[in-house]
Amino acid sequence: GEDVEQSLFLSVREGDSSVINCTYTDSSSTYLYWYKQEPGAGLQLLTYIFSNMDMKQDQRLTVLLNKKDKHLSLRIADTQTGDSAIYFCAETLGSGAGSYQLTFGKGTKLSVIP
Amino acid sequence: DVKVTQSSRYLVKRTGEKVFLECVQDMDHENMFWYRQDPGLGLRLIYFSYDVKMKEKGDIPEGYSVSREKKERFSLILESASTNQTSMYLCAVQGLAGGEQFFGPGTRLTVL
Numbered sequence: 001g002e003d004v005e006q007s008l009f010l011s012v013r014e015g016d017s018s019v020i021n022c023t024y025t026d027s028s029s030t031y032l033y034w035y036k037q038e039p040g041a042g043l044q045l046l047t048y049i050f051s052n053m054d055m056k057q058d059q060r061l062t063v064l065l066n067k068k069d070k071h072l073s074l075r076i077a078d079t080q081t082g083d084s085a086i087y088f089c090a091e092t093l094g095s096g097a098g099s100y101q102l103t104f105g106k107g108t109k110l111s112v113i114p
Numbered sequence: 115d116v117k118v119t120q121s122s123r124y125l126v127k128r129t130g131e132k133v134f135l136e137c138v139q140d141m142d143h144e145n146m147f148w149y150r151q152d153p154g155l156g157l158r159l160i161y162f163s164y165d166v167k168m169k170e171k172g173d174i175p176e177g178y179s180v181s182r183e184k185k186e187r188f189s190l191i192l193e194s195a196s197t198n199q200t201s202m203y204l205c206a207v208q209g210l211a212g213g214e215q216f217f218g219p220g221t222r223l224t225v226l
Contacts, residue, residue, distance in 0.1 A: 030213065031213050031214070033214060035217075040220075040222075041219055041220065042118075042204055042217035042218050042219045042220045043157075043204065043206075043215075043217040044217070045115075045214050045215070045216065048214055088156075088157070092213050100145050100162075100164065100208055100213060101147075101159065101162070102213075102215055104156055104157040105156065106154070106155070106156035107156060
């Protein structure tokens with residue numbers, strides 16, 4: 001299947017901005033997603049962006065999409081200790097009948113230093 | 115948003131036992147998924163179902179089977195559990211808007 005790549009770890013200080021990056025391979029993906037997973041829990045959908053958009057903002061979260069480079073990023077402003085978690089990038093698998101499957105990256109573990 | 119529940123948060127089984135993991139949604143969505151999550155490997159799709167009695171293999175179906183007799187319920191079955199099936203199992207339901215998937219809290223299965 002297609003690969004979604006993320007760096008495995010990110011460490012930031014409380015109050016700073018965090019930027020988590022992701023590269024994907026399927027140019028026909030319709031939507032791209034960011035999920036958050038806290039320890040011992042399932043994945044929580046944070047936000048998603050439609051492929052014809054460049055940017056989406058939702059309170060402290062900003063998603064940037066560069067389709068030419070197949071690059072997606074999630075910026076968290078004013079990072080708090082409660083933001084410490086694993087963040088997964090995901091893309092829809094192609095279009096048409098297979099588009100209900102998602103391909104996930106391996107996750108970026110964000111550590112927030114007080 | 116759809117609420118997804120899984121039958122157990124933690125489960126300990128012995129090698130060779132038959133194991134049932136249940137997933138239930140509180141809406142009427144068609145597409146449901148089972149993943150396993152392992153350190154360093156991320157999420158891997160085991161099986162998915164797009165309607166009652168319909169199922170499709172994912173990337174790692176070996177050693178697993180599934181059952182979808184009712185739309186709201188999707189079960190994952192380990193016919194004969196083995197130690198390499200010790201993992202976190204996550205069920206997901208696909209919403210209608212943007213294809214997003216909503217996840218249950220997960221079942222951490224340990225096979226001794």
